[in-house]
Amino acid sequence: MIGLIDYGVGNLFSLTSSFAAVGAEAEIVSTAEGLKRADRLVLPGVGAFRDAADKLRAAGLVSPLLEEVGNGKPLRGICLGMQMLFEKSYEYGCHEGLGLLSGSVMPIRDVVPEDYKIPHIGWNALKLTRPDCPLFRDLKDGDHVYFVHSYHATGCADSLAAVTEYGGELTAAVWKGNVFGCQFHPEKSGTVGLSILKAFCGRLS
Amino acid sequence: MITKRIIPCLDVKDGRVVKGVRFQGLGDVASPVDLAKYYSDAGADELVFYDITASAEGRKLFSDILTETARRVFIPLTVGGGINTVEDFDRVLKCGADKVSVNSGAIRNPDLVREAARLYGDQCVVLSADVKRVNGEFRVFAKGGREDTGMEAVGWIRRCVEMGAGEVVLNSMDTDGVKEGFDLEMLDAVCEAVSVPVIASGGAGGIGDFITLFKTLPKVDAGLAASIFHFGEVRIADLKRAMADAGIPARIV
Numbered sequence: 001m002i003g004l005i006d007y008g009v010g011n012l013f014s015l016t017s018s019f020a021a022v023g024a025e026a027e028i029v030s031t032a033e034g035l036k037r038a039d040r041l042v043l044p045g046v047g048a049f050r051d052a053a054d055k056l057r058a059a060g061l062v063s064p065l066l067e068e069v070g071n072g073k074p075l076r077g078i079c080l081g082m083q084m085l086f087e088k089s090y091e092y093g094c095h096e097g098l099g100l101l102s103g104s105v106m107p108i109r110d111v112v113p114e115d116y117k118i119p120h121i122g123w124n125a126l127k128l129t130r131p132d133c134p135l136f137r138d139l140k141d142g143d144h145v146y147f148v149h150s151y152h153a154t155g156c157a158d159s160l161a162a163v164t165e166y167g168g169e170l171t172a173a174v175w176k177g178n179v180f181g182c183q184f185h186p187e188k189s190g191t192v193g194l195s196i197l198k199a200f201c202g203r204l205s
Numbered sequence: 206m207i208t209k210r211i212i213p214c215l216d217v218k219d220g221r222v223v224k225g226v227r228f229q230g231l232g233d234v235a236s237p238v239d240l241a242k243y244y245s246d247a248g249a250d251e252l253v254f255y256d257i258t259a260s261a262e263g264r265k266l267f268s269d270i271l272t273e274t275a276r277r278v279f280i281p282l283t284v285g286g287g288i289n290t291v292e293d294f295d296r297v298l299k300c301g302a303d304k305v306s307v308n309s310g311a312i313r314n315p316d317l318v319r320e321a322a323r324l325y326g327d328q329c330v331v332l333s334a335d336v337k338r339v340n341g342e343f344r345v346f347a348k349g350g351r352e353d354t355g356m357e358a359v360g361w362i363r364r365c366v367e368m369g370a371g372e373v374v375l376n377s378m379d380t381d382g383v384k385e386g387f388d389l390e391m392l393d394a395v396c397e398a399v400s401v402p403v404i405a406s407g408g409a410g411g412i413g414d415f416i417t418l419f420k421t422l423p424k425v426d427a428g429l430a431a432s433i434f435h436f437g438e439v440r441i442a443d444l445k446r447a448m449a450d451a452g453i454p455a456r457i458v
Contacts, residue, residue, distance in 0.1 A: 011298060014275060014303070017301070021277075021279065117402060117426075119328055120207070121328065121402055121426075122207045122402070122426065123207070124207045148328045190458065191279075193279060
């Protein structure tokens with residue numbers, strides 16, 4: 001069972017529907033027991049980093065999540081959920097993340113020229129820096145996915161798995177061991193997105 | 206490189222897709238769910254659903270259609286029509302909408318834009334404006350284009366963006382239904398005034414009109430149309446191919 005972590009940030013309707021569309025059994029989980037029961041976990045999220053991190057903490061899910069992932073359970077962060085995998089975020093101040101991956105979340109304006117609009121909204125092409133990532137099994141360079149964001153992970157070092165070009169290079173996906181993350185929305189990225197979700201349900205090593 | 210988006214718009218009344226030509230005369234097209242799936246498979250980058258129902262039963266039917274669409278279609282879904290309160294935002298977001306478009310509701314109560322952006326984020330709030338030239342100025346119209354608000358359009362749009370609207374759909378009533386091309390002059394004025402994505406609406410008659418739009422105004426992010434897609438006059442796959450051939454970044458499925 002894929003556990004979609006519900007901590008009061010965003011709604012999980014589209015994610016639930018898209019996992020159903022690829023034939024996966026996905027369930028919304030919001031407790032430590034739920035996290036334990038799931039075979040794989042998805043950390044979604046929209047909105048502001050600080051608010052989301054606070055809510056995850058208030059829900060008492062940080063330690064259980066770190067424990068499950070520490071034991072090797074696959075975790076996939078999506079959009080803000082991916083940003084939370086990192087050590088810190090500089091969105092309106094400096095806030096601590098889960099620290100599962102090294103790097104920090106910075107405004108994309110740092111690499112995006114003035115004449116580009118922010119947020120980065122729309123369909124953009126992926127450049128796979130780690131084509132061997134198990135989630136990219138059915139993907140090719142140049143496939144388009146849907147982005148909506150103003151911040152991205154930087155200093156990801158060896159976890160960087162895909163980038164996208166928007167006047168500068170933005171972090172699109174990361175992967176290290178059993179921890180995966182994507183800045184774009186696979187649940188809104190048509191068949192390409194569904195293939196990435198499906199791959200997360202399959203063999204990951 | 207980020208692609209230019211092509212967005213079919215579905216006006217939904219009593220559970221069916223309709224399209225008003227110059228906002229009048231409604232003809233039945235197809236089931237909204239089937240049409241949405243068809244467009245998504247054909248390469249549409251996003252869909253807009255406008256609820257033009259007035260009755261409570263119609264609204265319930267619309268919610269059911271929206272939910273069913275969101276279960277089967279995995280591209281961004283914007284919903285508009287009858288959005289007057291944050292409760293309306295909540296209602297359609299729970300049915301699977303990703304963005305909510307406000308028009309008359311924001312004209313009646315501009316704070317709606319601010320409040321919704323605070324609750325759901327700027328990226329969720331789309332300002333839709335029906336604009337027409339009156340006495341040499343761009344004027345905002347309310348109630349589906351039936352009522353002149355007397356407000357100058359560019360200033361109104363800029364104000365809504367400052368309050369948190371994350372995207373703008375600019376529908377030119379002067380070119381809508383005429384099928385002789387988008388309103389480049391009006392679009393240019395709005396693109397110069399705001400820094401959020403601008404979606405062009407009203408006037409597309411063929412593939413060439415989209416090419417002209419994106420070539421002439423590189424600041425425009427997306428093109429929206431209804432009847433030319435519904436009646437098969439323009440196939441989305443052909444449009445995308447023509448865009449790519451013209452050097453316009455397009456997502457081809």
